[in-house]
Amino acid sequence: MTVPTWFAQALAQPPEHRDVVVAGARVAYRVWGPAGAPGVVLVHGGAAHSGWxxxxxxxxxxxxVVALDLTGHGASDRRDRYDPLLWAREVVAVAAAEELDRPVVVGHSMGGWVAVSVGVEHAAEVSALVVVDSPLNDRPPDEERLRERRRPHRVYASVEEAMTRFRTLPPQEVLLPYVREHVARGSLRPVEGGWTWAFDPDFFGTRLLLRDLLPGVTVPLTLLRCEHGLVSAAMAAEMAGLVRGPMPVVELPDAGHHPMLDQPLALVATLRTLLALGSPAR
Incomplete structure (x- = not known):
């Protein structure tokens, strides 16, 4: 497998691994970049983890830059019950632990719902939100199939066997193979008898509706719409109509719902641009 230079160089800058306790549960996170620099918090989608x-x-x-594992995901603890408002507290807690002064919060899919919850419940703690292909649905689409086939994770004899079973939710045909391999490997945890997926199959819980949250957002918000993702142009327009101020919509060309897996450089370029330009004034 050929790995491009940019990808190898990125992984050659490994993060520091830290954790913070929120409401009795350990929340693991990764951090890059110089202390004291302007902050960014990255929030993964459902069944994913910070390594994405x-x-x-x-x-x-x-x-x-901080990327956390929401409880029930990755290396963070599991809870008896999952609450989006508590996940929002976890985002704020890791930002506070790193002394980030009103960071930009970027959330993908279900993580976009969490990011918007942060913007509603903790507006004074953040400067702006970026939501990546989070649709205006009753529940994030990456949960739908999991809820239908809810059962304990299968245990695989080896990491290699498990990695062959890695699938995105919702399914996405185009994945860069070197990104897929890295993300899949980081999605596993050792258990008795082999390896299994790190996320809690019971991470479902109460879900706040995005259509109810958006009118309460008081910080600048940008939507990144993936061309082949789950947010149509019509849905994006509907979402913009729910927000009290302007909500720029930026399309990521030729990207599926998981742009960090098929169009990561387009995602990076867009995030760099938004961070460099700042957010539109409210």
């Missing part, structure tokens, strides 16, 4: 950002975060120069 490993090749994105190092390419945001001049920033202190």
């Amino acid at each position: 950002w490993d090749h994105v975060a190092p390419l945001l120069p001049g920033r202190r």
